[in-house]
Amino acid sequence: MRQRLAALAPTRLELIDDSARHAGHAGARSGGGHYRLLIVAAAFAGQTRLRRHRLVHAALGELMHDRIHALSVQALSPQEASSAAEPTV
Structure with missing residues (x-):
């Protein structure tokens, strides 16, 4: 994930894997993880949240x-x- 996000040239990137907190959740059973991301990049300047x-x-x-x-x-x-x-993740 970090390698892919590097395409946005972040000056700060914090990625937290919260998957363990969701054990037993349908998404966790299928192998998909739960993550929190804080990313700071010039690419976001002037952009809407969406x-x-x-x-x-x-x-x-x-x-x-x-x-x-x-x-x-x-x-x-x-x-x-x-x-x-x-800012916090």
Whole structure:
């Protein structure tokens, strides 16, 4: 996942695997993981939240259909990240 997200040239990338917290969940049984993502990239500047999520999903490609069951995304521009109080995943 990190390799795919590198296409967005992030200045910060935090990816947390929460799959263990969802043991027994239908998505976990089928092999799909649950993840939280904080990504900061210039590509997000001036983009809507929806467009940012679409950029992340496009970068992850087919992983969104098999390896990832759930993904919580916090996508910020560098300016937003520097002006916000320490963003957390």
